[in-house]
Amino acid sequence: MTLKTTNGSAERWLVLLSVCLAAMTMPLTFTGPAVALSRIAADLGGSPIALNWVTNAFMLTFGASLMAAGALADNHGRKRIFLAGLCLYVVASLGAMLAPDIAWFDMFRAAQGIGSSLAFAGGASALAQEFEGPLRLRAFSFLGTSFGIGLAFGPIASGLLISAFGWRSIFVLVAALAIASAVLGLRTIRDSRDPDATGLDWAGAGTFTIALASLTYGVLQAPQSGWANPLVIALLTVALVFFAVFVMVEQRVRRPMLDLTLFRFPRFVGVQFLAAAPAHGFVVLLVLLPIRFIGIEGMGEIKAGQLMICLSGPLLILPLLAGQLARWIAPATICGVGLLVTAAGLVWLSLTPPVDIALVAPLVLIGVGIALPWGLMDGLAVSVVPRERAGMAVGIFNTTRVACEGVAVAIVMATLSGVTAAQLAAQGASTNTAAAAQLLVTGNVGASTQHLPTASAAILVGAYEAAFDRLLIVLAAITIVTALVVFLGLRRGSTVEHEAVPVPACQEG
Structure with a gap:
């Protein structure tokens, strides 16, 4: 696909490539430790809560610092913040690789999240300065595809690296990509900032x-x-x-980090619900499914990675196609239909036995559904604020997205643990069900049997699977409600709104 810019500069292609390389590392950082969790636990130890922080430490700091990172990019320069974030990210990745225990590992994961937020906010807001109107939507569809590449190949790449070199090797890959992104960005990204910025809130x-x-x-x-x-x-x-x-x-404050007046506009609200949608319909599965496949069902890392490609593979192609479809079909329709397809896939998955071949079709359907809005999300986010405040737009949107992902993962893990404990109690276990359920949620069936010595591994696995299926139905219901809100929010809009918050013509719902 040929992507033309407003002045035809070839360097803008390289800017896009630099930002996309950085974006690709983030889902690799997210999915890799999920695949390696059982090996990390065996090597570094740690309680169920400490092991939950392997994922949540990264998600928490990433989400919590994105709005501040966007404001810093607007204030101090997008290029500067982008490069500073990548430097921190590389150092933290190498620290996680060399961590001596779970406490140090979780701290370096938190530092990775801060570096990622700086790099992503700086890079995405720099990208927003390079492209305008319909071209911006297409450029951001490439950004969505980069995430898709990381998500699609992250599990299988991590599985291959873990099998060949051990779990610590997964951090070498993400550090190498981040270094390549920084070198390219240093040469091509031109620094820009908000001329009206007054400092960080x-x-x-x-x-x-x-x-x-x-x-x-x-x-x-x-x-x-x-x-x-x-x-x-x-x-x-x-x-x-x-x-x-x-x-x-x-x-x-005169120059807020989050301009609350934007919530008066239905399109802005719709975009924020769109940002939250992948959290409960897709991202939680990136954490839960590798744990289930490897820890509960006993699959190898490579087999689990192959199944995860079925889930995330559609993100390799469909975000770009969705960017093209947005020329003729309203983004509101694309996003709403995509989320309904995701909900259908979640229901299908809840009815499917954990057999390799049977799992493929529902996983693909979930991936197809989430991939349709994926490539439009970032472009829609920067379209609902003035161009000068692109950093704030990126910060708000991705804070909503990542904060919801982190909180959703935490809530879903807690819910799965509670429902699993209830299932164990219903099958006759009267004591230690909570402790056993917490260990099951981290994929540790062996340790769970120590808390319930009268229960066989088959009973524990059955309780977990029943709880998992119920959870999928709840996630599907939430996704359906989100689809309706997103569709109605993106389609609505008054003349006053469009004057106050310009939207590219191709994105009119």
Whole structure:
């Protein structure tokens, strides 16, 4: 496909390539440790909560710092923030590779998240400066495809590396891609910033980060300690208070990190729901399914990676096709239909036995459904704010996306643990069901039997599978509701809205 820019500069192709290389590393960073979780646990040890943080530490810091990263990019220059983020990302990746225990590993995962947020916000907002109108939507469809490549090949690449060189080798791959992106970006990206920027909204960034961190930690702690535990109640209360303070801060500052007035526009609201949609319909499966395939069903890493390609493979092609379809079909329709297809795939998967061949079709259907809106998301995000505030748009959209992903993973893991414990209790287990369920959710069937010595491995696996199927039905219902909100939000819009928040003509719903 030929992508023309407003001035025909060939260097803009290289800018796009640099940002796409950086974007490709992020899903690799996300899916790789999920595939390697059982080996990480065997090597570094750690409690179920510490192992949950292998994923959530990255998601939490990535999501919590994206809005601040977008503001920093607008204030201090997109190129500078992009390169600084990649440097931090590389150092943290090498640190995770050499981590001596689970505590250090989780800390380096958190540092990876901060580096990723800086790189992504700086790179995506720089990309928004290079392309305008319909071309911007097409450019961002390439960005979506880059994520698809990382998601599609992440599990199988990680499985091959783990089998050949051990789990630590997965971080060499992401570091190499990040270095290549930085070298290319250093030569091609021109620095730009918001001329009206007045500095970072530190109060907003701080209150939002504390709120999100407290919420995620509370949700992760609840399965082990119980929802009535004083620590869990305190963490959730802190989250609620600081979210309220964040809203008050953003209403008073002259240049807020999150412009709350944008929520008056249905299109903006629709875009935020679209950002949240992959979290519960797709991203949670990237974490749960490798754990289930490897830890519960006993598959090898390579076989699990091959099945995960069925889920994420459609993201290799369909985001680009969706960008082309948006010329003739309203993005609202593409996104709404895609999410309904995803919901249908989730229901189908809940009815499918865990047999290799049988799993292929529902996994592909889920991937097809989520891939249709995937390539339009980032372009729609930057279309609903003035061009000068592209960094804020990228920050808001991706904060919504990644924060929802992190919180969704935490909530879904907690829910799966609770439903599994209930299934075990229904089958006659009276004590230690919560502890056994927590270990099952991390894929450790052997350790679970130690808590329930009277229950066979088959009973434990059956309880987990029944809980998993119920969870899929709930996720499908949430996805259907989200599809309706996204469709209605993206289709609505008044003349006043379109004047205040310009939208490229090809994206009119």
